[in-house]
Amino acid sequence: MLIWLDPSVLDADLNANINATHGIDCIICSAHRGEHFVIGDRHTLIELQKNKALSLTSRAALGHIIANYANLAAFSRTLATRITASHNKHGAPLKINATTWELPIETIGQIGISKAVLVAENLNDAHLFEHAALQYKARGKLFGAISITKLGGGGSTTPDCLNDHVTKEKRWVLCISDSDRLHPEQSMDLTAQKCAAIAATFGTVCEYQDIKAREIENIIPFKFLEEAIPPTHAYPWDQHCKQVLTAAPEAHEYGDLKSGTDLRKIFAYSVGSPQKIFWINIANTLQKAGNISLNCLAGGTCASSKHGQPCTCIVIHGYGEKILEAVVDNLSKRTPQKSCEMIKNDPNQEHWFGIGKRVFEWGCALPRIRS
Template sequence: MLFQFDATLANIDPTSHAQIRALENLLGAFQSGNHFLFCRMKELRTLIAKVTGHVSSPSLAMLQTMLNRSVEDWEFAKNLEYKVIVFIDDEKSAIYREKNLWNVSLHYLAHSGLLQSAILGENELDAELFLIFADFYRRKHGIRSFGVKARLKSGGGSGLPTAIERYLECEASPCLSISDSDRFHPAGELSSTVKKCGKIVRERAAVIEYVFLEEREVENLIPLAVLDRVVELDRFLGAFDCLFSDCPELWPYVDLKTGPTLKWMRAQDSRTQEFWARAKVRLEKKRQGCPSCDHATIDVAETCSCSAIPGFGPGLLEKCIAYLRDNPPRLVLQLLNNDTRWERIGKIAFNFAVIPFGERAA
């Protein structure tokens, strides 16, 4: 994540053990490749002059590296939406948020460890997918001097609020937490998990962001072009052509693992039924009876639990991650570009996981 010194860092007291220790912590995180550290050239020159002789040789070398890259890094840093602004305040360990910026005192950092950013998902597979999307966001936008790195953490589905609280009790490093929305249409009621997570993050002074997917769940972010490579789509195409060629707005809200049933569609609240109405009509017209059970006509669909749209089955996400991870990036990016819903999450995850790595980018 980007940690940016504000102008007050030029006023650092080189005789203050706390301030020097905090500066060394930040520089160590930068040296370890855990975060991206930036300071404007004018303030950085003043800072180097003040701390020379008071910080270690590796820390001084890192400051010089920052100075050498300051012009190039500024062009990149100013376009990042999420960042931590570091300022000097000897009075207290201050941290407060303004939209997507966290203002953090050097005093606060002196008493906090600074590990890699964490991506906290409902499970570790979700978190891994978000980090993969972050890297493909980087590749799509031609970012070669920076990469992504983050610790992947599992929240345990509905246990995500507890996992967030546990993280905040134990760590001060940046964290991005993402969950499913579990909605079946755009205006659907948010789950209790989403509400609890949002409340916890809003009320805590910490470098943490929580977002929920606009889609129903993480599988709905995966473009059909990718699914076509990891599952046998032939047996699904009839239902997909029937539904999504005329009703593409439904794709983000389908249960892709098990598939929705007509019984389910008819049992939902009025707003959900209204959203799914066109799909239900088309599916009812297409089917003379249920091919999977003894119901002879569509009129008794209320008692039929067979999938109106066949699901892809368990293990779908794991198969997709393996494909995205193990195939040539250029090929994968071509497939991802067929549907860019993933890019919203990829962009946010990139902001939290970004690290500088010079010419090592592929």
């Protein structure tokens, strides 16, 4: 993450204020290790480099930043997400706006600095988000490295994992999770609501973002999904692309792409509920367009259930629980540049690179400085 050294840090007596001295050392050494992107105005950096109360490592790193100041300062202005490190203004981290926090160097000196943390529901999700960030960086030909600690929260226990790292360990955390929305107007589920509440806690450095569709699978670029579809499901996927996406594209965003969405599931929703209304409308739209034949739609009941058989009226096909894992595996086998080329004009580009930008800005760091 970008850490901006506010000019007020020059007012700290680094010979007497141990916490302030350690705080500035922590900040600058994090840039030396390639964990954060540290900069300030040129005068502030030059004056800090002269201060012999700072470690030799910090002063050498400051020299590197000053020598490359023009390029680093220009790039820093493109990053919205940042920490402003100041002196003697307040004790706890203060959220200035949606993407900016202010922390006293004394507080940083007391708790130290580690890499920013990315908390997702599981590690596959976290790896996928990192791939989105790498592709966002490649597409924009952006400077810097991505340095972030990835954690899997364990699905429903994600709020507990997030709370531990934000409020107990005082880490700087970006959390992204599924919303499990079944229709466009649905609110976040309970897990997402808990995560959002933790991120809003006073005195923390945390951002929460939920997936606006049902799950992460629903916003993966189509080309990445297509190459991950097992051969046994190639025909349903072809029909999905030719028929469902043409007549009812919103069905892709809120359908269950792992297990599928059939009429039996839709009929099971509460009468008059928004999700039932939404999915009955989807089914009707697909049937009227001649894309699918749903034998039980008019009757409102699943005939197969009477005989204990699986529902055969498929609205959205499922492609298996391992689909996301397969996508991550494929992305790991080629360069981010090549993946970017594959998804030009993809309908899910906006979703994909929106996540990529958030992860990139939270993990943005100077390349490790070689002493």
